[in-house]
Amino acid sequence: MSTPFRYTTPAPPKSATGRVAEVYRQLGDDFGIEEASTFVVLSSAPELLGPTWALMRESLIAGAGTRIDRELVAAGVSLANRCPFCVDAHTVLLHATGDHGLAESLARGETPADERHARLLDWGRATRVPGSPALVPTPFPRAEAAAHIGTALSFHFINRIVSALLTDNLLPAGAQRLRTVRSLAGRxxxxxxxxxxxxxxxxxxxxxxxxGPAWAAGTTVGPAYAALSTAASMGAGLLDDVDLGLVHEVVADWDGTHPPLAWDELPDRDRRPGARLALLAALAPYRITDEDVAAWLKPPFTDHCLVHLIAYGAFVAVDRIESALPLPALLETS
Structure with a gap:
């Protein structure tokens, strides 16, 4: 039977114990999907799973403002990162809010008719470009800044995990491409x-x-972001100093564009497979191939290690985006 997992074999959710089981319980209660593959794929690394869920929950699900607004930000991020799985997921979730017209305009790739909705979608897209001038003024009030920024950063991380480790199909056989299925799933x-x-x-x-960071001060988003930063940094131990230096150097110079097919900075698969995977996870996770993973995923490395390496690369990109946020302008105008 086919699964959505490309390179790992997660344990069945029903066998989970401890914090992994608690994440699944909260997923069922607050997200509506207890065995969401987006999180199951991280289950071999509970120290990553908990913070990833926490950041999404505290920003997208429980953050200030309306769920429609935050879904549009998340959808804009997912469009900018070329993550069809996540775009489809946010289309379904917009159906769940009851705004079926907005959901289907997103599915068709159209600009939302409502000007504010269009601005939220565009703001989410703009977050891919570190320090983008399009981030100010914001389409949300200052009191909602932590929720919207946290949502954007959460999905910059989740998009990269999904693109690297899952297939593109949100539902079996790509059933989410059918409008009726999208609507029913949302309802x-x-x-x-x-x-x-x-x-x-x-x-x-x-x-x-x-x-956590200043932009999330006094909110539950801040500790969740801090925890994910700490957990994701653990993957640095899978690379040597030379490879770490290369990853940080390339991402520090990144301007938000998608790398060209002839990407000179991308290391050779056979000689530096770990650095290659980390850089791809950071800037072009949809280009990770079976051969890229096979070149690195050899004993003693395990699923746990692969998840940590991908998460490390993903968060290096998130950190580049977060550290370039024009915070004074964001917090003054929001």
Whole structure:
């Protein structure tokens, strides 16, 4: 039987214990999909799974503002990152909010008719470009800044995990391409998506994460972001100093564009497979191939290691985006 997992074999969710089981429980309660493959693929690394869920929950699900607004930001990020799985997911979730017309305009690749909705989608897209001038003024008030910024950064990470480690199909056989299926799938989630969710429920899954960055001060988004930063940095131990230096140098110079097919900075698969995977995860995860993974995923490396290496590369890109945010302007104008 085919699975959505490209390179790993996660344990069945029903066998989960401890914090992994608690993440699945919260997924069922607050996301509506207990065995969402986006999170199951991280289950071999519980120290990553918890923070990834926490950041998405505290920003997209329980953040300030409306769920429609945050879904549009997440959809804009996913479009900018060329992640069809996540674009389809946000289309379904927009159906769940009850705005079926908006959901289908996204599915058709159209600009939303509502000017503010269009601005939110474009703002999400603009976050891929570090320091983009299109980020200000913001299409949301200052009180909602942490939720929207957290949502954007959450999906810059999740998009890269999904593109690297899952297939493009949100539903079996690509059934989400059918309008009727998208609508029905969304309606099945309406009760969960439209319910109010109290902030903070996921923070018990985190180990002393710290308050987080200034843009999230005083919110539950901050500790979740801090925890994910700490967990993702663990993957650095899978690369030597030379490879780490290359990854950071290339990403530090990145301007948000998608790398060309003839990408001179991309290391050779046979000589530096780890650096190659990390750089692809950061800037073009949809270009990771079976051969790229096979060149690196050899004993003693395991699924756990692969997830950590991909997460490391993904978060290097997230950190590049986050560190370039025009915070004074964002927080003054939002």
């Amino acid at each position: 099945s989630l309406t009760r969960t998506v439209t319910r109010a969710h109290a902030p903070g429920a996921s923070l018990a899954l985190l180990d002393d994460p710290g308050p």
